[in-house]
Amino acid sequence: MAGAVLVTGGAGYIGSHACVALIESGHEVVVLDNFCNSHPEAIRRIEEICGVAPVTIQGDIRDRALLDELFSAHNIESVMHFAGLKAVGESVEMPLAYYENNVAGTLTLLQAMDSAALSSIVFSSSATVYGDPASVPINEHFPLAPTSPYGWTKQMLEQVLTDWQRVDDTRRVALLRYFNPAGAHPSGRMGEDPQGPPNNLVPFVAQVAVGKRDKLRVFGDDYPTPDGTGVRDYIHVLDLVDGHVVALDYLQTHPGLHTFNLGTGSGVSVLEMVQAFAAASGRDIPYEVVDRRAGDIAECWADASRARDLLNWEANRDLAQMCEDTWRWQQGNPGGYR
Ligand code: NAD
Ligand code: UD1
Numbered sequence: 001m002a003g004a005v006l007v008t009g010g011a012g013y014i015g016s017h018a019c020v021a022l023i024e025s026g027h028e029v030v031v032l033d034n035f036c037n038s039h040p041e042a043i044r045r046i047e048e049i050c051g052v053a054p055v056t057i058q059g060d061i062r063d064r065a066l067l068d069e070l071f072s073a074h075n076i077e078s079v080m081h082f083a084g085l086k087a088v089g090e091s092v093e094m095p096l097a098y099y100e101n102n103v104a105g106t107l108t109l110l111q112a113m114d115s116a117a118l119s120s121i122v123f124s125s126s127a128t129v130y131g132d133p134a135s136v137p138i139n140e141h142f143p144l145a146p147t148s149p150y151g152w153t154k155q156m157l158e159q160v161l162t163d164w165q166r167v168d169d170t171r172r173v174a175l176l177r178y179f180n181p182a183g184a185h186p187s188g189r190m191g192e193d194p195q196g197p198p199n200n201l202v203p204f205v206a207q208v209a210v211g212k213r214d215k216l217r218v219f220g221d222d223y224p225t226p227d228g229t230g231v232r233d234y235i236h237v238l239d240l241v242d243g244h245v246v247a248l249d250y251l252q253t254h255p256g257l258h259t260f261n262l263g264t265g266s267g268v269s270v271l272e273m274v275q276a277f278a279a280a281s282g283r284d285i286p287y288e289v290v291d292r293r294a295g296d297i298a299e300c301w302a303d304a305s306r307a308r309d310l311l312n313w314e315a316n317r318d319l320a321q322m323c324e325d326t327w328r329w330q331q332g333n334p335g336g337y338r
Contacts, residue, residue: 009081021245179232209277243315
């Protein structure tokens, strides 16, 4: 029988949705999470949705002894690696914590995988590796130029995984560069649960709609974009995790290193998002335009044709569904999982 998938960070926003997608597609799942940015309730919700609870181990990817024990106790076949710290601003304030957790943590994970003779890993990278792109849409051949310690951890880990794969041509690595994940499980039972004021647009707008925050601050309306506000490629988290399941399948038959953008291929402005969310929720979204946020870029969206051509994967959920699913989650869980 095929072995299980180890999902690091499986209680987090994307990891929890990935667990559901994996279980629904017939995989056995083992979660490793230290809950530093998530709650065990997320695991209970996975069980509620799927009828099966993933085996869950509370622990850290930097704990080599724990990883060795985990790999010998469970029949793991491949790894989906989501665990990491992800707040750009915080990474500027605390770079060492980011290099330690993301880079050192992944090195420890790979060393333990080596000892256990595991050769297949799907890695959460980010469009942030492209920095401020010279043009859009962005394809996988664009130069990498991260602009924050968080972004550097992703670029460094892409390099580490590239070198690790080259050692042995039976090794399999998928580097998945996500654009802007948003949305929630359509059941309304699982979604993004940010601690404190959200940094990202969609969870912030959702909290304004539900009355938890007064208004959105729109960071600049003088960008060279159609309405002057920033344009991004928001991808429904369900489409994103479907991309992971097909990438994992692809690795079975395609050893080597494969890099894919996971995005929709089209851009949405801040004001378009506000409008779409107001329509989905039936609520007003008050906003005021303030100065640009340091480090922001004008526009960013994916050329996702490589994933379409090789993985036969395309994002097919639209902006309205993304907002409706986020709203269902936000309304039903105003305090998140706590
Ligand atoms: P998240 O914070 O919700 O999930 C990460 C999970 O990893 C959390 O449950 C956290 O407790 C766990 N974790 C962190 N460090 C750990 C460690 N040392 N050991 C064990 N568990 C640990 O974040 P997310 O949005 O689900 O992101 C998942 C991955 O995708 C991250 O690697 C992130 O950098 C990447 N990514 C996210 C986005 C996004 O916008 N959400 C965009 C691009 C890439
Ligand atoms: C952020 C990260 C990026 C990461 C991405 C996906 C920064 C500088 N970059 O990018 O590395 O890969 O998330 O997780 O944090 N906006 C507002 N008001 C708000 C929040 C956002 O106007 O309160 C605007 C932003 O200026 C931007 C758009 O909304 O134009 C999207 O912002 P956000 O959700 O933070 O994503 P990114 O800026 O793409």
